[in-house]
Amino acid sequence: MAGPSKKAKSDIALTPKRKRTFIETWKTQFPWLRCVDDIMFCEVCRGYPSIADHNSKLYEGVTGSKRIETLQSHESSKYHLLCIQRKEVTEKGTGPMFVALKKQAENMDDQLKPMFNTAFYVAKQKLPFRSFEGLIELQEKNGIKMPTQYRNDKGCKAFVQAIAEVEKDRVSEDLKASRFFPLMGDGSTDISVTEQENVYVR
Structure with a gap:
């Protein structure tokens, strides 16, 4: 049956x-x-x-x-x-x-944009911060107006740190808005025998 x-x-x-x-x-x-x-x-x-x-x-x-x-x-x-x-x-x-004052602030925003872009390029290409000043001078030779301040390696470091803060806030915002997300972690010891941990989120 x-x-x-x-x-x-x-x-x-x-x-x-x-x-x-x-x-x-x-x-x-x-x-x-x-x-x-x-x-x-x-x-x-x-x-x-x-x-x-x-x-x-x-x-x-x-x-x-x-x-x-x-x-x-x-x-x-x-x-x-x-x-x-x-x-x-x-x-x-x-x-x-x-x-x-408003006009001055707007002009400063416009002038700092290429500085941020250059610092981002330095960080992404893993170049030393001291290469920042040379890249700024190169852009000036190409006719791009650049600020007279923040042109050294310390300025580059400050821009990179600011960019990192923006990315950190963006990731944090995305995570807070997500109900679920996977995590993956890994660690290693650097040359100073300090444990370095990486956490990946998708």
């Missing part, structure tokens, strides 16, 4: 993964939040690109599932707070002195 038939795997209805949509009341809780064409983003950070973290999800724009944890993490992030501060100063400031 034949037993009960078993359903093929293809016949079993799979429950689709629920997509978390944008909730309008979030705009009240997070005044800087905007959602246009189903893309959720931070209006304040996009308004100050020279300060904002371009790798932030809320700067790039969230198109998939939208979680309040992402918003909470972004709101407390270092570079979002800097953008909020700049916005407040811009809106409250008046008079010729404020205009002059």
Whole structure:
């Protein structure tokens, strides 16, 4: 006698993964939040690109599932707070002195961009920090205006450390907004017989 038939795997209805949509009341809780064409983003950070973290999800724009944890993490992030501060100063400031200071700050932001890019190149290529000054001089010969300060190895180190802080905040923000993530660790002893531990997150 034949037993009960078993359903093929293809016949079993799979429950689709629920997509978390944008909730309008979030705009009240997070005044800087905007959602246009189903893309959720931070209006304040996009308004100050020279300060904002371009790798932030809320700067790039969230198109998939939208979680309040992402918003909470972004709101407390270092570079979002800097953008909020700049916005407040811009809106409250008046008079010729404020205009002059604002213009000076904007010019400094523009001048420091190539310095940050050069320092990033030095770090990524694993070049010594002392090569930073030569690269700055090369760019000046190519017609790029560079600041007269922060041109030595100490300046390069400061830029690299600032970039590292941005990346650290970005990774921290992503981890806080994620419910699950895998970890992998490894360690070794360096030349000074000091244990060095690496932790990888995907």
